[in-house]
Amino acid sequence: MLKERIRVLIAKPGLDGHDRGAKVVARALRDAGMEVIYTGLRQTPQQIVEAAIQEDADVIGLSILSGAHMRLCEKLLSLMKDKDLHIPVFVGGIIPKDDAEKLERMGITRVYGPGTPLSKIIEDIHSLCGARR
Amino acid sequence: MNLTVQVLLKRYRCGDVRALAQLITLCENGANHFTEDFVEEKEHHVVGITGSPGVGKSSIIDELALRYVDRGERVAVVAIDPSSPFTHGAFLGDRVRMRKLSTKGVVIRSMASRGNGGGLAPAITSVLKLLSGFGFSKIFLETVGIGQAEVDVANVADTVILVLSPGIGDEIQLFKTGVMEIADIYVVNKADLEESKKLRTLVEQTVNQGKTEGWKRRIVGTSCVEWCGFEELEEAINEHLQYLKESGELLARRTRRRKFALISRFLRYVRETVEKVAVEDLTLEGLKKAICDDIIFGRENKKDENIYQGGR
Numbered sequence: 001m002l003k004e005r006i007r008v009l010i011a012k013p014g015l016d017g018h019d020r021g022a023k024v025v026a027r028a029l030r031d032a033g034m035e036v037i038y039t040g041l042r043q044t045p046q047q048i049v050e051a052a053i054q055e056d057a058d059v060i061g062l063s064i065l066s067g068a069h070m071r072l073c074e075k076l077l078s079l080m081k082d083k084d085l086h087i088p089v090f091v092g093g094i095i096p097k098d099d100a101e102k103l104e105r106m107g108i109t110r111v112y113g114p115g116t117p118l119s120k121i122i123e124d125i126h127s128l129c130g131a132r133r
Numbered sequence: 134m135n136l137t138v139q140v141l142l143k144r145y146r147c148g149d150v151r152a153l154a155q156l157i158t159l160c161e162n163g164a165n166h167f168t169e170d171f172v173e174e175k176e177h178h179v180v181g182i183t184g185s186p187g188v189g190k191s192s193i194i195d196e197l198a199l200r201y202v203d204r205g206e207r208v209a210v211v212a213i214d215p216s217s218p219f220t221h222g223a224f225l226g227d228r229v230r231m232r233k234l235s236t237k238g239v240v241i242r243s244m245a246s247r248g249n250g251g252g253l254a255p256a257i258t259s260v261l262k263l264l265s266g267f268g269f270s271k272i273f274l275e276t277v278g279i280g281q282a283e284v285d286v287a288n289v290a291d292t293v294i295l296v297l298s299p300g301i302g303d304e305i306q307l308f309k310t311g312v313m314e315i316a317d318i319y320v321v322n323k324a325d326l327e328e329s330k331k332l333r334t335l336v337e338q339t340v341n342q343g344k345t346e347g348w349k350r351r352i353v354g355t356s357c358v359e360w361c362g363f364e365e366l367e368e369a370i371n372e373h374l375q376y377l378k379e380s381g382e383l384l385a386r387r388t389r390r391r392k393f394a395l396i397s398r399f400l401r402y403v404r405e406t407v408e409k410v411a412v413e414d415l416t417l418e419g420l421k422k423a424i425c426d427d428i429i430f431g432r433e434n435k436k437d438e439n440i441y442q443g444g445r
Contacts, residue, residue, distance in 0.1 A: 054150060
């Protein structure tokens with residue numbers, strides 16, 4: 001039980017109040033043997049970065065359905081840079097294809113749209129964090 | 134001690150929260166030996182909060198911790214949730230209720246219980262030492278949601294708060310030993326509900342029965358809907374700390390914590406050894422032999438390590 005575990009921070013930045021998706025992903029990662037820290041709704045990018053540092057998270061997963069993904073992700077990534085925090089960031093939600101590409105160029109590790117198999121997310125996290133943990 | 138730990142400790146001593154968090158992770162993963170010799174405990178007060186799932190532990194901490202921040206104390210929160218016995222994964226959801234704290238510079242660390250059945254996590258004593266050494270004067274420790282027998286918190290915290298809420302049954306439940314006995318302060322939460330008042334009366338009638346000396350247990354009613362009762366709760370905590378200091382009980386509790394740390398470490402070692410070595414011979418003799426072998430091997434490994442460190 002004292003083996004190293006992948007720690008994932010799941011957060012919902014911004015103002016939309018629909019967190020079913022975040023919870024489904026959180027449960028799937030939990031069942032895949034990860035320790036999932038769930039922060040709940042309406043988090044600011046500052047709060048998310050602070051939480052990721054305090055929790056020593058290996059990955060951050062964001063759920064955004066509000067349409068404000070460009071602004072929120074830009075802010076989050078710049079705060080992470082300020083704090084010298086270099087861990088993968090996943091985004092799930094309703095993201096137009098063009099924006100998804102922009103986000104990935106900006107530094108978001110991966111964007112997951114509706115219908116992404118949970119096994120794909122788990123696999124990606126394992127392959128990205130496998131070396132760390 | 135390897136290089137990573139040395140670097141982390143240096144940053145930790147400079148007040149780097151990230152280094153603190155990374156050292157906590159090391160402790161969680163079983164590499165906690167460095168806390169014994171290289172981390173120095175400072176003056177602090179550990180307030181343990183325990184109670185059944187959903188009674189309001191996290192919400193109470195959210196309000197309570199904020200009050201101490203406003204008084205100028207450096208506050209940290211450790212919140213434990215259970216690990217899965219099947220997948221070893223965990224859903225750590227205590228931050229959801231601690232919304233006020235996340236904007237106030239309070240360090241919150243969620244920990245999984247990782248197979249520990251006493252309501253805490255295996256690394257808890259090392260983590261508390263790290264937090265106190267970092268300079269946190271008030272440390273709130275939230276246990277997993279518990280039942281009747283998870284009493285480890287009483288071995289670790291300086292002040293134990295048991296949170297109750299209506300719906301736990303009649304007074305017979307209050308007579309039971311175990312969790313019902315360990316608290317210094319009893320909080321009857323959800324005071325906005327009518328049944329909460331009845332429960333509070335019952336608790337008042339029972340918890341100090343037959344108690345003639347020492348600390349007189351306090352009973353406080355709170356509500357996280359109407360946000361009432363917290364001033365009284367804060368007062369009770371402060372009084373208890375005063376009592377601990379004046380009576381000398383604080384020292385006794387710290388000794389108890391160190392003893393608990395030692396026993397837990399030994400038990401963990403035995404468990405790991407049984408799982409690792411003594412699979413074929415599941416007798417006490419087999420275990421003894423395995424431990425002896427392990428100690429001899431351990432010494433040899435240590436020799437290697439010394440050579441390695443000397444050569445660097």
